[in-house]
Amino acid sequence: MQKYQKFKGVISSLHRKSQVDREEAGRSLSELSEKLSLQTQKYEEKLSELERKYRIGSEQLNVLLQYKEKEYPLKVMKIAQLLEQIEQMAEKQKYDCEEFEMMVQEEREKCQRQLEVTRELVNTIAAQHSVSKMKRSVIEIAWHNKSMFKVITRILGTTCMLSRV
Secondary structure (H helix, E strand, O other): OHHHHHHHHHHHHHHHHHHHHHHHHHHHHHHHHHHHHHHHHHHHHHHHHHHHHHHHHHHHHHHHHHHHHHHHHHHHHHHHHHHHHHHHHHHHHHHHHHHHHHHHHHHHHHHHHHHHHHHHHHHHHHHHHHHHHOOHHHHHHHHHHHHHHHHHHHHHHHHHHHHHO
């Protein structure tokens, strides 16, 4: 009977201990269940955010693929055409500049000739005007001086030739 009492005491102790362990395990299970529920909720929120980002990225990718397939080749071709036009315009501008420089040079030469003609005309008119203002006797003296100058240069020219011989 003592053994029975001991055995009954051990059983009751084990029973209490088991009851305490069960209660503790239940609380631990509830806490763990709460934690897991919170973590699951956070993961679901992250998953929905990632799904939203994936949808946006997928839409952007589709737009880019459509652009690449349809619009990009057209834009590349348009850019190539524009570059060719720029090159042609540069060549045309170079040609136009050269042509313009030639026209400017021709106009300069034309103006220079016209200036020379105008100078000669002004000198002639000035000489005629000053001659018309001179007295007849001064004109005759100037004409005689010019004639004498020609004669003297002829004589000196023949003298110089004779002295060389």
